Structure formats: C-alpha cells, structure tokens
Amino acid sequence: MKKQFDSITPQLIGRRKSVHEVCRQFTRSPSKGNLKRLKALFASCGDNVFIEYGFHMDYGGSIYLGDRTFINANCTIVDGAQIDEVKLNDCKIDIGADCLIGPNVQLLAVSHDIDxxxxxAKYNYVDDIIIKDNVWLGGGVIVLAGVVIGENTVVGAGSVVTKSIDANSFYLGNPAVKVRNL
Incomplete structure (x- = not known):
C-alpha cells in the first residue's frame, strides 16, 4: 500500500545525510568495521550477508536482508523514511535468503506524483518491494515500488520490473516479461 511522506523536512534531510555518510565510508573502505556500521542501519540483516563496495541507500530502517544474500557492487536502494516521527512500518524492502543482487541493481521503492x-508539492510515495528467497537479479536490473518477485526467479540483466512476477520463472526486458518457467 502506497504511503506518502515529505522527504525535505529538516529531520529527514539530516537522516539521509548521516546514512549517506556511512555508505560513503563503506565505499571508500569496505572494511568489516564499516560493513558492521552499514548493516546496523537495516531493520534486520541476516547471517552471512555480503555487500560489495558502492552500496547506497537513503534511510535503511525499512530494509530487511535474509541470510546468505550477496549484493554486488554499486547497488542503490531508494527506500522510504522510517524513523521516530515518520513511521511507514507497513512499507518495506524485503530481500529474502540466498538472493543474488547483481552489480548496478536499483531497488526504487519511492515515487512521485505524475501530475x-x-x-x-514534492511529496514522495513509498511502497513495498518484496524479493522472495533464492532470487537472482542480473546486473543493472531496476525494480519499481509495489513489486513482489517470487522465489527462485531470475531477472535478466538490464530488465525493468514494473509489476509483480511469478515464482520459479525467468523474466527479461523493459518492461520485464516472462520468458519461461524454471
């Protein structure tokens, strides 16, 4: 369910700046200490999660990462605010266990008015992105707000996922369409 929030309040600007600084530190030096600081920003982070350099997010508090997930270089997650005064608890980015997130993948849970x-008015709208277990998103995949990707699915490199997609399937293209069952 899409939720509205104002991202240009002083509080949210400050929150983004502090999160962006943690992301910048991790990119400059992807050490265990910087990775630990990055992982602490997530709502939850499973065991044996590996994140490559170049990771970027806005807030982190609505991101859930499952066990053994691998996030390759230059991943961008545009997530919604979830801090004390702005609670969007029913909107999240949930990446399941054993997922492979290719380089330059973008998870864009925030959108704006079309009119x-x-x-x-500069309002933002945030909606869930749910990626079930054992999904592989190829390099450069873009996933838009409101999408659920079923378990064991592969989304080919460069695809744009605009709608929810089936489990145990291979999708490809812009917009991503089902190529075959797996």
Missing part, C-alpha cells in the same frame, strides 16, 4: 501541478 505536474501535484508534483510541485
């Missing part, structure tokens, strides 16, 4: 006059 130009309404867009002037």
């Amino acid at each position: 130009p006059k309404e867009r002037l």
Whole structure:
C-alpha cells in the first residue's frame, strides 16, 4: 500500500545525510568495521550477508536482508523514511535468503506524483518491494515500488520490473516479461 511522506523536512534531510555518510565510508573502505556500521542501519540483516563496495541507500530502517544474500557492487536502494516521527512500518524492502543482487541493481521503492501541478508539492510515495528467497537479479536490473518477485526467479540483466512476477520463472526486458518457467 502506497504511503506518502515529505522527504525535505529538516529531520529527514539530516537522516539521509548521516546514512549517506556511512555508505560513503563503506565505499571508500569496505572494511568489516564499516560493513558492521552499514548493516546496523537495516531493520534486520541476516547471517552471512555480503555487500560489495558502492552500496547506497537513503534511510535503511525499512530494509530487511535474509541470510546468505550477496549484493554486488554499486547497488542503490531508494527506500522510504522510517524513523521516530515518520513511521511507514507497513512499507518495506524485503530481500529474502540466498538472493543474488547483481552489480548496478536499483531497488526504487519511492515515487512521485505524475501530475505536474501535484508534483510541485514534492511529496514522495513509498511502497513495498518484496524479493522472495533464492532470487537472482542480473546486473543493472531496476525494480519499481509495489513489486513482489517470487522465489527462485531470475531477472535478466538490464530488465525493468514494473509489476509483480511469478515464482520459479525467468523474466527479461523493459518492461520485464516472462520468458519461461524454471
């Protein structure tokens, strides 16, 4: 369910700046200490999660990572605010166990008004992105808000996922379409 929030409040700007600094530190030096600081920002982070350099997110508090998930270089997660005064508890980015997130993948849970006059208010809308267990997102995949990707699915490199997709399937293209069952 799409939720609205104002990302240009002083509080949320400050939160993003502090999270972006942790991401920058991790990119400059992907040491265990910087990885530990990065993982502490997530709502939850499973065991044996591996994150390569270049990881970026806005807030982190609505991101859930399952065990043994691998996130390759330059992953960007545009997540919604989830801090004391702004609770969007029913909106999250949930990446299951044993997932492979290719390089340059973007998970974009935030969107804006399409109508130009309404867009002037600068509101953000956030909706879930759910990636079930054992999913492989190839390099450069973009996943939009409101999408559920079924377990054991592969999304081919460069695809744009605009709608929820089936489990045990291979998807490809822009927009991503089902190529075959796995």
